[in-house]
Amino acid sequence: MANIVYIATSIDGYIAKSDGGIDWLNEIPNTQGSDYGFGDFMSRIDGILMGRSTYEIVMDYEVWFYTKPVYVLSNSWTQLPGKWAHKAQLLKGDIVEVIDTLNQQGIINIYVDGGKVIQSLLAADKIDEMIITRVPIVLGSGIPLFTPDLPELKFEHTGTETYEGGLVKSSYVRINY
Amino acid sequence: MANIVYIATSIDGYIAKSDGGIDWLNEIPNTQGSDYGFGDFMSRIDGILMGRSTYEIVMDYEVWFYTKPVYVLSNSWTQLPGKWAHKAQLLKGDIVEVIDTLNQQGIINIYVDGGKVIQSLLAADKIDEMIITRVPIVLGSGIPLFTPDLPELKFEHTGTETYEGGLVKSSYVRINY
Numbered sequence: 001m002a003n004i005v006y007i008a009t010s011i012d013g014y015i016a017k018s019d020g021g022i023d024w025l026n027e028i029p030n031t032q033g034s035d036y037g038f039g040d041f042m043s044r045i046d047g048i049l050m051g052r053s054t055y056e057i058v059m060d061y062e063v064w065f066y067t068k069p070v071y072v073l074s075n076s077w078t079q080l081p082g083k084w085a086h087k088a089q090l091l092k093g094d095i096v097e098v099i100d101t102l103n104q105q106g107i108i109n110i111y112v113d114g115g116k117v118i119q120s121l122l123a124a125d126k127i128d129e130m131i132i133t134r135v136p137i138v139l140g141s142g143i144p145l146f147t148p149d150l151p152e153l154k155f156e157h158t159g160t161e162t163y164e165g166g167l168v169k170s171s172y173v174r175i176n177y
Numbered sequence: 178m179a180n181i182v183y184i185a186t187s188i189d190g191y192i193a194k195s196d197g198g199i200d201w202l203n204e205i206p207n208t209q210g211s212d213y214g215f216g217d218f219m220s221r222i223d224g225i226l227m228g229r230s231t232y233e234i235v236m237d238y239e240v241w242f243y244t245k246p247v248y249v250l251s252n253s254w255t256q257l258p259g260k261w262a263h264k265a266q267l268l269k270g271d272i273v274e275v276i277d278t279l280n281q282q283g284i285i286n287i288y289v290d291g292g293k294v295i296q297s298l299l300a301a302d303k304i305d306e307m308i309i310t311r312v313p314i315v316l317g318s319g320i321p322l323f324t325p326d327l328p329e330l331k332f333e334h335t336g337t338e339t340y341e342g343g344l345v346k347s348s349y350v351r352i353n354y
Contacts, residue, residue, distance in 0.1 A: 011309070011332065011349065012323035013190045024329075122315065132188070136334040136349055138299065140327035146189035150317035152201075155188065157313040157343025166334025170345050172188065172313055 002109045002128035003099065005118055006041055007145060008167075010135055014142030015115055020057065024137055028165040036133065036163055042067050047107040049073060049091075049099065051114035059084050069107065073098060073117060095120045115143050122150050128174050130155065136166035179286045179305035180276065182295055183218055184322060185344075187312055191319030192292060197234065201314055205342040213310065213340055219244050224284040226250060226268075226276065228291035236261050246284065250275060250294065272297045292320050299327050305351050307332065313343035 008025055009015050016022050048066055050058075052074040058065070059082035070088040072080055073095060080090050091098050095117065102110060112121055121127050132145070155172035162168050185202055186192050193199050225243055227235075229251040235242070236259035247265040249257060250272060257267050268275050272294065279287060289298055298304050309322070332349035339345050 011307070012327070130188070134347065136332040138323065138327060138330040138332070140329045141325050146315065148318050150189070150315060152317045153315040155313040155315070155343070157339070157345060160337060160339050160345050162334070162337050166332070166349075168334060168337050168345070168347050170311065172343075 001103055003112050003121055003126055004045065004109065005113075005127055005130040005132070006038075006111055007113065007118070007131075008133040008135055009145045010137050010139040010142070012138045012140065013145050014139045015145050016143045017139060018142050020053070020143070022057075024139065025135065028135065028167065030164060032164065034163055036167065036169060037161070038065075041111070041131065045109045045111045047071060047102060048111045048113060049095075049102070049117060050112075051117040052077060053116070054114035055080070055088065068111075071098075071102065071107075096124055096126060099126065115145065118145065119147050119150070122146070122153065125151060125153060125174075127153075130172045131169060132172070133163075133167050133169040178280055180289050180298055180303055181222065181286065182290075182304055182307040182309070183215075183288055184290065184295070184308075185310040185312055186322045187314050187316040187319070189315045189317070190322050191316045192322050193320045194316060195319050197230070197320070199234075201316065202312065205312065205344065207341060209341065211340055213344065213346065214338070215242075218288070218308065222286045222288045224248060224279060225288045225290060226272075226279070226294060227289075228294040229254065230293070231291035232257070232265065245288075248275075248279065248284075273301055273303060276303065292322070295322065296324050296327070299323070299330065302328060302330060302351075304330075307349045308346060309349070310340075310344050310346040 047069040049071045055072045064087050071091050072088050073091050075092050154175050156175045158171045158173055160170045224246040226248045232249045241261055241264050248268050249265050250268050252269050331352050333352045335348045335350055337347045
């Protein structure tokens with residue numbers, strides 16, 4: 001049972017510009033068409049839980065990237081908007097309870113995505129793994145992956161891979177000691 | 178001519194706890210006594226420029242780590258305090274002008290250390306290299322390496338090494354394009 005962060009950040013820890021922009025991610029050269037291990041990662045998860053803002057970004061994509069069930073957590077929406085609404089399921093409630101319910105339904109290893117979702121789970125010490133890809137840019141400002149006033153959480157580093165374009169992908173597993 | 182950052186941060190980008198504490202750095206296992214490449218790094222710089230707060234930390238160390246001239250930038254001190262005062266030189270003035278003066282004196286490649294020194298130089302786009310070692314801990318709060326409202330700065334990733342204790346050291350060189 002694991003809640004797993006899989007995300008890219010700038011060197012200074014932003015996941016998007018202040019307006020949500022991710023042009024700086026799309027500019028990364030990728031001449032070999034690497035998926036940066038995303039396929040392997042998808043194969044080991046049972047589902048994806050994302051917040052409303054993340055869904056609002058992916059709902060505009062031409063391609064639906066996800067090969068596992070997608071759950072969108074929003075306590076304001078009554079239904080999912082956009083052309084991919086049939087691909088995802090809207091969930092409501094407290095995020096920790098939502099995850100308990102998903103676990104009971106056999107969705108055990110969950111890719112959790114979106115700034116607020118990740119913050120809420122870090123604050124509750126419910127993040128078990130983090131796979132963070134550092135992009136070689138200082139954005140200077142934006143939406144941070146980590147907000148201040150989280151608890152102190154120790155992790156074990158389980159591996160680092162580098163990719164074209166200067167990406168550095170490090171994997172961490174939560175440890176208590 | 179290069180101003181070089183060489184620093185360790187938590188996964189969430191802090192260089193110290195809010196009270197300046199770095200116990201979390203001292204807890205890292207190092208059974209082989211690695212210097213993490215610090216000796217090699219020292220051999221390629223001509224001097225170290227640090228701020229007052231950083232000097233206040235290193236002045237209490239039992240050992241003086243630096244094998245190159247150390248300059249302490251403080252516009253409030255009139256002399257350096259502590260047992261290592263004879264090892265360093267107090268400088269005053271605007272940081273960019275101070276660096277120009279050092280360059281003219283043959284101090285060409287400068288290890289710049291301390292949160293405020295690094296921020297000031299990033300804000301002025303005067304950082305040429307960054308060697309950042311990520312420690313596998315989320316501190317949750319503290320003194321950040323990168324403050325908000327810096328300019329956008331692109332870097333080239335030149336290498337990553339990993340060490341015992343889950344340290345991931347990545348090197349970056351500033352690029353303009």
